[in-house]
Amino acid sequence: MNRRERMRSFFTVPVLLSVAFLLAVLLVSVFAEQLAPHDPDTLDPASVLAAPSAEHPLGTDPSGRDLLSRLIFGARSTMLSAFLVVLISAAAGIPLGMLAGYRRGILDKVLMRLCDAVLSFPSLLLAFVLVAAFGRGIGNVVLSLGILYVPMLAKLTRSLVLVESGKLYVEAAHATGFGGAHILLREILPNIFSTLLIQLMLDVGYAILDLSAMNFIGLGVQPPTADWGAMLQSARIHVKNAPLVALSPGILIVLTVVAFNILGDGISAYLDPAQRKLPSIKRFKKALLRRDPDADPGSKVLPRTRKAGEEAAHE
Amino acid sequence: MSALFEIRELSKYFKLGTRREEGGRNPLLLKAVDSVSFDVLAGECLGIVGESGSGKSTLGRLLLNMISPTSGQVLYDGQEISALKPESAAMKKLRGDMQMVFQNPRSSFNPKIPIVRSLHQVARLYGLSEEAAEARIRELFALTGLGQDILTHRNDELSGGQLQRLAIVRALIPGPRFLMADEAVSALDVSVRAQILELFRDMQQRLGLTVFFVSHDLSVVEYLCDRILVLYLGKILESAPADELFARPLHPYTRSLLAARPRAYPEEVREEAPLAGEIPGAVDLPPGCRFSSRCPEMVPGLCDFVEPADTEVSPGHKVACHLLRHCDKIEAGGAPEQKGCEECGASVGKEKVEI
Amino acid sequence: MSDRIPVAPLLSVQGLEVNIQSPKGAVYAVRGADFEIRRGEICGLVGESGCGKTITAKSVMRLNPEDRVVYGGRITYEGTDLLALPEAGMCKVRGQQIAMIFQDPLSALDPLQRVGKQVAEVYRLRGLGRREAAEKAVEMLADVGISPAAERARAYPFEMSGGQLQRVMIAMALAAGAELLIADEPTTALDVTVQAQILALIRELREKRGTSVLIITHDFGVVAETCDRVMVMYAGRIVETGTAAEIFHAARHPYTRDLIASIPQKGVKPVAIPGAPPDLREVIRGCAYAPRCCRVQERCMHETPEAADGAACFFPEVRP
Numbered sequence: 005m006n007r008r009e010r011m012r013s014f015f016t017v018p019v020l021l022s023v024a025f026l027l028a029v030l031l032v033s034v035f036a037e038q039l040a041p042h043d044p045d046t047l048d049p050a051s052v053l054a055a056p057s058a059e060h061p062l063g064t065d066p067s068g069r070d071l072l073s074r075l076i077f078g079a080r081s082t083m084l085s086a087f088l089v090v091l092i093s094a095a096a097g098i099p100l101g102m103l104a105g106y107r108r109g110i111l112d113k114v115l116m117r118l119c120d121a122v123l124s125f126p127s128l129l130l131a132f133v134l135v136a137a138f139g140r141g142i143g144n145v146v147l148s149l150g151i152l153y154v155p156m157l158a159k160l161t162r163s164l165v166l167v168e169s170g171k172l173y174v175e176a177a178h179a180t181g182f183g184g185a186h187i188l189l190r191e192i193l194p195n196i197f198s199t200l201l202i203q204l205m206l207d208v209g210y211a212i213l214d215l216s217a218m219n220f221i222g223l224g225v226q227p228p229t230a231d232w233g234a235m236l237q238s239a240r241i242h243v244k245n246a247p248l249v250a251l252s253p254g255i256l257i258v259l260t261v262v263a264f265n266i267l268g269d270g271i272s273a274y275l276d277p278a279q280r281k282l283p284s285i286k287r288f289k290k291a292l293l294r295r296d297p298d299a300d301p302g303s304k305v306l307p308r309t310r311k312a313g314e315e316a317a318h319e
Numbered sequence: 320m321s322a323l324f325e326i327r328e329l330s331k332y333f334k335l336g337t338r339r340e341e342g343g344r345n346p347l348l349l350k351a352v353d354s355v356s357f358d359v360l361a362g363e364c365l366g367i368v369g370e371s372g373s374g375k376s377t378l379g380r381l382l383l384n385m386i387s388p389t390s391g392q393v394l395y396d397g398q399e400i401s402a403l404k405p406e407s408a409a410m411k412k413l414r415g416d417m418q419m420v421f422q423n424p425r426s427s428f429n430p431k432i433p434i435v436r437s438l439h440q441v442a443r444l445y446g447l448s449e450e451a452a453e454a455r456i457r458e459l460f461a462l463t464g465l466g467q468d469i470l471t472h473r474n475d476e477l478s479g480g481q482l483q484r485l486a487i488v489r490a491l492i493p494g495p496r497f498l499m500a501d502e503a504v505s506a507l508d509v510s511v512r513a514q515i516l517e518l519f520r521d522m523q524q525r526l527g528l529t530v531f532f533v534s535h536d537l538s539v540v541e542y543l544c545d546r547i548l549v550l551y552l553g554k555i556l557e558s559a560p561a562d563e564l565f566a567r568p569l570h571p572y573t574r575s576l577l578a579a580r581p582r583a584y585p586e587e588v589r590e591e592a593p594l595a596g597e598i599p600g601a602v603d604l605p606p607g608c609r610f611s612s613r614c615p616e617m618v619p620g621l622c623d624f625v626e627p628a629d630t631e632v633s634p635g636h637k638v639a640c641h642l643l644r645h646c647d648k649i650e651a652g653g654a655p656e657q658k659g660c661e662e663c664g665a666s667v668g669k670e671k672v673e674i
Numbered sequence: 675m676s677d678r679i680p681v682a683p684l685l686s687v688q689g690l691e692v693n694i695q696s697p698k699g700a701v702y703a704v705r706g707a708d709f710e711i712r713r714g715e716i717c718g719l720v721g722e723s724g725c726g727k728t729i730t731a732k733s734v735m736r737l738n739p740e741d742r743v744v745y746g747g748r749i750t751y752e753g754t755d756l757l758a759l760p761e762a763g764m765c766k767v768r769g770q771q772i773a774m775i776f777q778d779p780l781s782a783l784d785p786l787q788r789v790g791k792q793v794a795e796v797y798r799l800r801g802l803g804r805r806e807a808a809e810k811a812v813e814m815l816a817d818v819g820i821s822p823a824a825e826r827a828r829a830y831p832f833e834m835s836g837g838q839l840q841r842v843m844i845a846m847a848l849a850a851g852a853e854l855l856i857a858d859e860p861t862t863a864l865d866v867t868v869q870a871q872i873l874a875l876i877r878e879l880r881e882k883r884g885t886s887v888l889i890i891t892h893d894f895g896v897v898a899e900t901c902d903r904v905m906v907m908y909a910g911r912i913v914e915t916g917t918a919a920e921i922f923h924a925a926r927h928p929y930t931r932d933l934i935a936s937i938p939q940k941g942v943k944p945v946a947i948p949g950a951p952p953d954l955r956e957v958i959r960g961c962a963y964a965p966r967c968c969r970v971q972e973r974c975m976h977e978t979p980e981a982a983d984g985a986a987c988f989f990p991e992v993r994p
Contacts, residue, residue, distance in 0.1 A: 543938075
């Protein structure tokens with residue numbers, strides 16, 4: 005299978021939709037100023053919970069702010085903080101996991117028991133504790149969640165490194181005379197990178213969920229900043245009379261998380277040939293029959309080619 | 320010939336856990352290599368044969384100081400390398416002198432790194448400039464019979480034979496004096512195996528390499544090696560020059576190994592019945608001779624009580640077996656009977672039993 | 675073997691072709707293989723890795739993934755075309771008539787069940803009662819040389835050595851009443867001393883029970899040790915067939931001769947075959963061995979030789 009065919013098998017409909025959606029969200033959050041029709045924070049007491057109109061395409065929220073503009077700026081806040089959470093966890097978790105997995109010994113034992121300790125609590129509960137210690141605010145929420153994501157990532161990295169360390173190429177590098185740093189960074193890392201990348205992708209999704217939860221409770225972004233989680237909170241009492249206001253941030257959160265998950269699965273299927281979809285047996289058979297009859301020794305009997313279990317009468 | 324490696328009472332035990340016994344807890348030890356001594360002479364090809372679990376791979380890794388021994392010494396050029404830490408800077412300096420080729424060439428290369436790049440990395444590690452590395456790799460390609468066009472192929476497009484040649488190139492880049500081959504032809508196809516064996520012999524002669532060839536295949540070792548050590552459960556049972564070992568195998572285990580070889584031709588007649596049983600684990604070693612539990616000529620009361628010492632039956636031919644200890648025929652330099660010296664063996668046995 | 679009375683072969687494979695879909699492209703793994711196995715015969719299928727020998731064996735058992743494989747040709751077992759058989763019918767053939775053992779017996783056995791129970795399970799499938807099946811299983815284990823059988827029957831697979839596990843696999847095949855045993859590299863993972871034991875067991879089976887055996891191997895030593903007849907496979911085709919003695923001493927196909935010459939042997943310098951076997955994803959024109967053959971001529975590059983008098987070669991060695 006050549007590169008083009010591989011790409012084609014990667015871009016299935018769900019993956020294409022997810023990529024398109026995520027790109028849109030990303031672009032929107034980058035160009036929020038240019039795209040938003042209104043300032044997201046301007047209050048308009050005259051039109052509270054207004055229905056969609058030319059002026060306000062999605063209507064207004066309980067404080068009379070333009071809903072579309074708030075969703076657009078909310079995308080920026082949500083995506084940025086989610087990426088930051090993952091970045092913090094990766095910056096700490098991957099190196100720690102690699103060291104623990106490669107060095108083993110006492111360092112490994114201490115680190116892993118620490119991770120177990122953190123993982124034995126419900127993560128949101130620990131996040132509350134950390135935010136309580138650091139103080140409210142989106143910066144502290146991002147930091148707390150970032151720290152809480154470290155153990156899982158460290159454990160994953162460690163187990164991947166453990167598997168790779170047992171492989172022959174690592175021993176070969178050792179026998180050749182390479183040192184630990186070279187082996188870890190230039191031999192092992194390239195082999196575990198793709199799996200880590202997929203995990204980070206999934207983590208972005210989880211981070212969006214957790215951040216929304218924290219913002220929903222009011223620990224994260226403070227009013228009037230637009231954020232999907234916070235918007236969900238402020239509009240939830242109006243879910244009956246203004247469903248769009250209450251539901252739209254929720255729907256966006258769900259869609260983004262699902263899109264990140266589909267993309268992660270897609271990438272792992274692309275990287276692992278065993279998971280790749282092959283053309284159906286019928287198409288395969290047709291392709292075989294088209295094959296050059298002079299080329300292969302046995303192909304003159306090819307018209308008899310059949311799938312096992314078919315009646316001989318079909319020939 | 321002088322000794323390149325001197326191995327003195329070398330042991331490697333792996334701790335599997337602890338076991339409660341009378342008088343406290345005792346560690347449960349797997350004795351992979353147990354008090355082994357021999358020399359590797361400069362310029363020779365030394366073969367190590369044994370079944371799986373005999374400790375031959377562990378022995379190879381101890382020689383290269385990739386793992387530290389439990390006790391004993393490995394002297395390289397008179398320097399005690401077993402005292403250095405495997406990851407230490409001093410050891411890394413020596414690694415260029417002693418390189419290794421593995422059983423499975425495909426998995427001994429990093430799947431994510433193009434082979435050209437990994438070869439260049441090795442060259443750079445040993446201080447070669449970009450141009451020098453290029454020249455060295457080209458020279459070694461010519462030497463090992465590889466075409467330059469191979470470097471444009473992806474790793475998974477190369478055949479096992481090509482990859483093993485590349486593995487040999489990688490090992491030769493630092494210009495080693497010593498090459499360890501761990502089952503280096505076992506995973507290759509018959510037709511390719513002969514090519515690689517040929518290459519090993521050629522490299523050894525042309526570059527004056529000392530080769531330590533670990534294998535379970537007696538035919539391969541017979542073809543390639545000057546001297547052979549027979550390993551069983553971490554101990555050397557017999558060591559001899561290759562011709563001598565195949566012409567005059569003295570240890571019952573060596574004889575069984577030779578007898579178990581598949582016939583070369585369908586009508587060849589078997590001389591001995593194949594050995595019964597399988598190699599036991601190296602955890603609970605039987606007292607006395609390690610081979611006594613499977614030995615067809617075991618003398619009760621002797622072999623399962625006293626561990627036999629090495630007997631040098633002729634120059635360079637050492638056997639660790641009670642049955643040969645007091646054999647006059649062998650001491651007189653004569654050829655022993657095919658079945659070993661049953662008379663003397665039995666007499667020794669009786670003596671011991673009477674005591 | 676001229677004194678043999680001609681009887682219908684137990685298994686006959688005619689023009690077998692196997693095309694497999696893989697993520698790396700279509701593999702034309704078996705390209706028109708013809709051979710047969712007679713009753714009570716030990717046959718060897720020899721070839722290098724990737725020549726299609728394992729796929730041929732798996733096709734006989736129909737063990738290839740059916741949604742990715744297209745077959746051509748015919749596999750006839752006692753008059754039934756196995757390739758035309760529906761899956762339900764194939765299930766009856768597998769085990770009860772043809773059984774297969776593999777290189778790695780540990781992964782072929784259920785790790786969580788005692789081996790005695792796994793053998794007894796086979797008897798239960800044949801309609802025996804629980805107690806009777808257990809007794810038969812112990813007997814069978816004793817028959818294949820596991821001792822003490824009653825005690826070892828209570829062991830789990832991980833507690834047994836490779837050689838013993840291979841014996842258990844053979845016991846299961848025999849318990850099912852298979853008349854044809856396909857052994858795919860049965861001794862490759864074993865030590866020489868154990869290999870000799872297993873091969874002796876296979877020979878003994880033939881003597882005692884008349885089981886036909888197809889041994890798939892890359893090792894000519896195994897062939898010399900056990901086989902009556904040998905088929906040499908190269909690039910998806912059988913290039914030469916003959917008795918073991920013919921193959922070793924008077925091979926006609928250049929590939930067979932070269933292969934035997936490349937085995938390291940006492941006092942003889944092995945001669946390597948240049949080059950490597952072809953990639954079975956690619957189109958092969960002419961004789962597949964032509965690029966490596968020392969007797970190659972113009973004709974070999976364009977035409978594919980059909981098997982004649984045992985060897986598929988235009989210019990075979992003349993037998994003295």
